[in-house]
Amino acid sequence: MSRFQVMAVVIALTLILIDGFDVAAMAYAAPVLSREWGIQPAALGFLLSASLFGMAAGSIFLTPLADKIGRRRLTLISLVVISIGMVASVFAGDATQLLVFRIVTGLGVGGMMANLNVLVSEYSSNKRRGSIMGIYTAGYPIGATIGGLVAGPLIPNFGWHSLFAVGAVLTIIMLVVSWIWLPESLDYLFTRRPAGALKRVNNILAKIGRPALDALPAITATGKEQSAIGEILTTPIRFRTFMLWAGYGCLVAAYYFANTWTPKIIAGVTGDNSIGVTTGTIANAGGILGCFVFSALAVRYRARPLLVIALLGSAAAYVVFSMLFTQITLAMVLALFLGMLTTAGIAGFYTVSPEIYSARARATGVGWMIGLGRLVSIVAPILVGYLLAGGWKPENIFVLFAAPLAASALCIVALAFSLKRQTRSTEPVAATLS
Structure with a gap:
C-alpha cells in the first residue's frame, strides 16, 4: 500500500x-x-x-x-x-x-x-x-x-x-x-x-x-433501490432477512445492556466506582480480543458455525456471570469473556450477512440490519433502568439477557438451513467472507 x-x-x-x-x-x-x-x-x-x-x-x-x-x-x-x-x-x-x-x-x-x-x-x-x-x-x-x-x-x-x-x-x-x-x-x-x-x-x-x-469512465446502469428492497423482502430471501435482523437485534440488545450497565452494577455491589470502571474496561478489552480471535478462526473455519458457538457461549457466560458477579476477581475474569464472546458475535454477523444478498441488495440488507441494531441498542439500557427501578436484581437481568443470545443462535441455525435448501438455479449470492 x-x-x-x-x-x-x-x-x-x-x-x-x-x-x-x-x-x-x-x-x-x-x-x-x-x-x-x-x-x-x-x-x-x-x-x-x-x-x-x-x-x-x-x-x-x-x-x-x-x-x-x-x-x-x-x-x-x-x-x-x-x-x-x-x-x-x-x-x-x-x-x-x-x-x-x-x-x-x-x-x-x-x-x-x-x-x-x-x-x-x-x-x-x-x-x-x-x-x-x-x-x-x-x-x-x-x-x-x-x-x-x-x-x-x-x-x-x-x-x-x-x-x-x-x-x-x-x-x-x-x-x-x-x-x-x-x-x-x-x-x-x-x-x-x-x-x-x-x-x-x-x-x-x-x-x-x-x-x-x-476522462472519467461512463456511468453504467445499476439496479434501482426498489429492486434491492424487493430482493430482501421476497421469498426465500425474506425469511433469511428476518432471521438475520432478528438474530442481530437480539445480540445487540444483550451487548448494549452489558456494555452500558456493567460498570454501574459492579460499582453498586462493591461500593467502589473505580472497580466498576475497571470491570467495564476489561469487558471492552475482551471485545477487542474477541474480534481478532473470530477473524483468525474464520480463516480456517466456516463463519456461521463459529458465530453460533460465540452466541451460545455468550448466553452461557451471562448465566455464569449472574451467579458469580459479587465475587469481584471472578467477575473481572468473566467480564473479559462476556466482552470477547459478544463482540465476536458482532464480528460474525458482519462476516456472514453479505452472503445473504446479491451485490445490488447487500448495502440495503446489511445496512438495515445495523440500523435495526441501533434502535434495539437504545431500548435495552432504558429497559434495564426500569427493571432495576422496579426491584429486579442485577443477577436476574443477566439471566434475562441470556435468552435473546440463545434466540440469536437459533436464528443463525435457521438461516443456515435456509441457505442449504437454496438450489443452484437461484440467483448467485455474494461470496462468503468466511
Missing part, C-alpha cells in the same frame, strides 16, 4: 477509536454522576441510551447526505457535531442538559461511521483489505477500552467532566487532521462528479501510484 493509502486508513481508524471513546464516556461517568445528581436508575437508563439514540438518528438522517455532498465533507461536518456535543457535555449543569448533549454527540458519530467504513475499504489494497477491516471492526471497543483506562485515574482526581473534556480535545484534534489530510471517496467522485472531479481523481490516483485518466 502506498503512503497515501496508509495515511487515509490510519485517519479513519483513529476516528473510529475516538467514536468508541466518546460514546463509552457516559458509561464510565455514570456511577459518579448518579451519586452527585441523585439520578434514579430509570433516568440513568435514558442518559446511557442518549448517544445511541443520536447514532440511530445520524445513520438515518445524516448518512444519506454523503451521496450529495461527499463523504469527506460529511465526515468533517459530523466531527464538528461531535465536538460541539462533547464540549457542551463538559459544561452540562443537570441530567436534562447532558441528555441533549449526548444525543448531539451520537448524532455526529452515527453520521460518520458509514463513511469511515467505505473509506477504509476503498483505500485498502485487495491483499490487505480483510485484515484491515478486521482491525477496523475492533476499533470501537479499542476506543471504549482506552476510555476506561483514562477514566480510572482521571475521574477520581478531576471529576467526571474531565473525561468529556479529553474526548472533546481528541475529537477537535482529529477534526483538524481530517480537514488537512482526509481524502475524498473515489466512489463519490466517480458517481456524483462534482466540479473538478477528474482533476481530483487524478490527484488521488497519482498519490497511490496509478496512471491518470483522460
Whole structure:
C-alpha cells in the first residue's frame, strides 16, 4: 500500500477509536454522576441510551447526505457535531442538559461511521483489505477500552467532566487532521462528479501510484433501490432477512445492556466506582480480543458455525456471570469473556450477512440490519433502568439477557438451513467472507 493509502486508513481508524471513546464516556461517568445528581436508575437508563439514540438518528438522517455532498465533507461536518456535543457535555449543569448533549454527540458519530467504513475499504489494497477491516471492526471497543483506562485515574482526581473534556480535545484534534489530510471517496467522485472531479481523481490516483485518466469512465446502469428492497423482502430471501435482523437485534440488545450497565452494577455491589470502571474496561478489552480471535478462526473455519458457538457461549457466560458477579476477581475474569464472546458475535454477523444478498441488495440488507441494531441498542439500557427501578436484581437481568443470545443462535441455525435448501438455479449470492 502506498503512503497515501496508509495515511487515509490510519485517519479513519483513529476516528473510529475516538467514536468508541466518546460514546463509552457516559458509561464510565455514570456511577459518579448518579451519586452527585441523585439520578434514579430509570433516568440513568435514558442518559446511557442518549448517544445511541443520536447514532440511530445520524445513520438515518445524516448518512444519506454523503451521496450529495461527499463523504469527506460529511465526515468533517459530523466531527464538528461531535465536538460541539462533547464540549457542551463538559459544561452540562443537570441530567436534562447532558441528555441533549449526548444525543448531539451520537448524532455526529452515527453520521460518520458509514463513511469511515467505505473509506477504509476503498483505500485498502485487495491483499490487505480483510485484515484491515478486521482491525477496523475492533476499533470501537479499542476506543471504549482506552476510555476506561483514562477514566480510572482521571475521574477520581478531576471529576467526571474531565473525561468529556479529553474526548472533546481528541475529537477537535482529529477534526483538524481530517480537514488537512482526509481524502475524498473515489466512489463519490466517480458517481456524483462534482466540479473538478477528474482533476481530483487524478490527484488521488497519482498519490497511490496509478496512471491518470483522460476522462472519467461512463456511468453504467445499476439496479434501482426498489429492486434491492424487493430482493430482501421476497421469498426465500425474506425469511433469511428476518432471521438475520432478528438474530442481530437480539445480540445487540444483550451487548448494549452489558456494555452500558456493567460498570454501574459492579460499582453498586462493591461500593467502589473505580472497580466498576475497571470491570467495564476489561469487558471492552475482551471485545477487542474477541474480534481478532473470530477473524483468525474464520480463516480456517466456516463463519456461521463459529458465530453460533460465540452466541451460545455468550448466553452461557451471562448465566455464569449472574451467579458469580459479587465475587469481584471472578467477575473481572468473566467480564473479559462476556466482552470477547459478544463482540465476536458482532464480528460474525458482519462476516456472514453479505452472503445473504446479491451485490445490488447487500448495502440495503446489511445496512438495515445495523440500523435495526441501533434502535434495539437504545431500548435495552432504558429497559434495564426500569427493571432495576422496579426491584429486579442485577443477577436476574443477566439471566434475562441470556435468552435473546440463545434466540440469536437459533436464528443463525435457521438461516443456515435456509441457505442449504437454496438450489443452484437461484440467483448467485455474494461470496462468503468466511
